[in-house]
Amino acid sequence: MAIVTPDDLIARISNGYDWNIPFAQPAMQALRTGLINVTSHSTILNRCATLPDLPTLPSGVTSYIPTEFAIANSGVVGFGTLVTELIELGSIDMATGVFTDGSAMPSRTVFGGTQQLASPVLAMFTTAGGGTSRTLTLTYVDQDGNTAETTSALTINNGSSMDAGGTFPLNQGDWGVRDITNVTRTATSGSGTITFYGMVPILLVSATPSTVNAVVSDLLAEGVIRRLGAGRKISIFTVGSAAQNVPMGYLKMVGDS
Amino acid sequence: MSSPLKSLPDFMYQQFNQGNFNALPEFKNRANGTAANATSGNTTAMRSDEVVNIPPMTSPVTGAYCTRCVVIGQNANLEVRIGAEFILGTLTVSGNSSSGLTSMPSRKINKGSSVQTAAYDPYLYVDTSLTAVTPVVTIGYTNQAGTTGRTATLTLPSNALKSSAFRIAPHLQGNDTGIRAVTSISISTGSAGVLKVAGLLPIASMPVATGGFANTFGSPQGKGSEVYAVEGGDVIACYRLGSLVPDRVLTQLVFSPETP
Numbered sequence: 001m002a003i004v005t006p007d008d009l010i011a012r013i014s015n016g017y018d019w020n021i022p023f024a025q026p027a028m029q030a031l032r033t034g035l036i037n038v039t040s041h042s043t044i045l046n047r048c049a050t051l052p053d054l055p056t057l058p059s060g061v062t063s064y065i066p067t068e069f070a071i072a073n074s075g076v077v078g079f080g081t082l083v084t085e086l087i088e089l090g091s092i093d094m095a096t097g098v099f100t101d102g103s104a105m106p107s108r109t110v111f112g113g114t115q116q117l118a119s120p121v122l123a124m125f126t127t128a129g130g131g132t133s134r135t136l137t138l139t140y141v142d143q144d145g146n147t148a149e150t151t152s153a154l155t156i157n158n159g160s161s162m163d164a165g166g167t168f169p170l171n172q173g174d175w176g177v178r179d180i181t182n183v184t185r186t187a188t189s190g191s192g193t194i195t196f197y198g199m200v201p202i203l204l205v206s207a208t209p210s211t212v213n214a215v216v217s218d219l220l221a222e223g224v225i226r227r228l229g230a231g232r233k234i235s236i237f238t239v240g241s242a243a244q245n246v247p248m249g250y251l252k253m254v255g256d257s
Numbered sequence: 258m259s260s261p262l263k264s265l266p267d268f269m270y271q272q273f274n275q276g277n278f279n280a281l282p283e284f285k286n287r288a289n290g291t292a293a294n295a296t297s298g299n300t301t302a303m304r305s306d307e308v309v310n311i312p313p314m315t316s317p318v319t320g321a322y323c324t325r326c327v328v329i330g331q332n333a334n335l336e337v338r339i340g341a342e343f344i345l346g347t348l349t350v351s352g353n354s355s356s357g358l359t360s361m362p363s364r365k366i367n368k369g370s371s372v373q374t375a376a377y378d379p380y381l382y383v384d385t386s387l388t389a390v391t392p393v394v395t396i397g398y399t400n401q402a403g404t405t406g407r408t409a410t411l412t413l414p415s416n417a418l419k420s421s422a423f424r425i426a427p428h429l430q431g432n433d434t435g436i437r438a439v440t441s442i443s444i445s446t447g448s449a450g451v452l453k454v455a456g457l458l459p460i461a462s463m464p465v466a467t468g469g470f471a472n473t474f475g476s477p478q479g480k481g482s483e484v485y486a487v488e489g490g491d492v493i494a495c496y497r498l499g500s501l502v503p504d505r506v507l508t509q510l511v512f513s514p515e516t517p
Contacts, residue, residue: 003269004269004270004273004274005266005269006269008264009269040267041285041287041503041505042505043329043505043507077385078327082281082507108276109275109276109313110276110278110312111276111310111312111313111318111514112315112316112317112318113313113314113315114316115278118280118283119281120281120283120413120507143309143310167283167507168286172287172306172307173306173308173368173377174451175282175283175284175305175308176280176281176282177311196265199278199281201280201281201509203506204327204329204508204509205280220269221265221268222324222325222511223261223268223277223324223325223511223513224511225269225273225277236455239329239507240330240507
């Protein structure tokens with residue numbers, strides 16, 4: 001029987017269906033150069049840790065349920081943290097201008113019915129890139145499922161680090177997309193691959209500096225109920241800052257039955 | 258009734274069974290607004306360019322409560338007020354024409370019975386930039402106790418810009434604390450622009466500290482304030498106080514469902 005109560009949860013933990021995934025990745029040893037021009041109404045999102053893809057479901061487990069998350073960082077200043085599942089919506093080769101379409105945002109059970117999710121678009125270099133005078137334009141289906149529309153051209157920074165990203169500004173009135181149908185670029189020179197992701201959030205939280213105790217979040221008590229299948233990709237981002245630091249912490253999960 | 262506010266088992270049961278709404282909206286202002294003054298709400302505020310629509314609810318789900326609201330600002334030192342927004346009236350400046358005059362809805366508070374609500378922090382916001390020199394806006398309303406024939410008067414700055422929001426509460430009549438319904442809106446002068454009166458049922462009112470830090474308005478069981486239920490189709494808006502420059506906040510909103 002699936003977990004629906006705290007007693008169910010405790011029983012699963014007692015029977016050994018729980019996991020602890022630590023992370024301590026030196027992924028931000030140097031100041032990142034942000035991809036997006038932050039004056040263009042974009043939130044900096046720099047990937048600081050990537051958890052292993054969730055493994056094949058063990059016998060007796062139908063999904064993974066995140067239950068607790070903890071994070072601290074090596075720096076002396078705290079920052080915001082986003083723990084999120086990533087959905088690859090598409091990518092563009094900045095040398096050739098070729099767009100490769102990915103998935104649309106998935107559908108989940110929301111308020112008793114099936115609802116296609118929506119998300120801000122995270123744009124991030126996934127193979128090293130550079131160039132000058134580059135702009136990007138997105139064509140997308142918005143959070144309400146309206147006919148695809150196109151953004152204004154966005155000028156991106158000339159030199160950008162891997163995993164340095166930000167939210168791509170959408171048209172006024174839109175906070176998210178259900179799908180990206182095309183990306184075009186103008187450039188006098190360019191290289192690298194920029195990938196566009198949707199985010200299905202697990203947690204948005206603070207990460208404390210090294211001088212204080214780590215923030216520990218009880219996800220279920222905070223109302224963040226997620227069921228994750230095998231192969232899901234979970235990344236951790238610093239929000240609003242490109243500063244260098246080394247994050248460390250863990251994500252605990254329980255196996256649903 | 259199974260309400261996420263009733264107990265922790267109910268809280269978990271509803272989310273596991275019916276599915277919560279977990280969104281990550283960016284609330285943005287893309288352009289400067291116009292500062293408030295003593296005759297127009299005192300505190301400078303801006304309404305976000307984006308709103309979030311609460312998804313439809315499938316029986317037996319009848320409502321939902323915000324059980325997590327986390328805000329991270331790109332820049333420092335803001336206060337945000339996030340709530341379910343209800344447009345109580347629209348004024349088109351050209352022709353001094355009002356429309357859509359209506360009441361705040363009935364909603365459950367703290368899983369109790371559905372009651373007539375009042376807006377305790379209503380805003381007059383600029384939907385289309387004004388062409389008007391220090392216009393006087395007069396709002397006729399029914400107050401929080403149901404008393405009719407009340408009046409609020411604001412004198413706005415000249416040519417207020419789109420998304421500027423002016424707090425009405427400081428200008429309510431007498432000792433009134435809220436608005437149940439708007440019955441009239443008029444303006445003394447002007448040739449262009451659109452104003453709207455918005456009432457909020459608050460979800461979170463919180464400071465956004467040093468840029469990058471998250472402030473959390475977590476699960477409501479520990480909160481002493483009233484918690485309003487939302488329904489499918491309700492609109493969630495964000496008002497930023499204390500700044501008129503372009504900015505954005507990244508927000509995690511989680512709404513947990515309720516069934517009879």
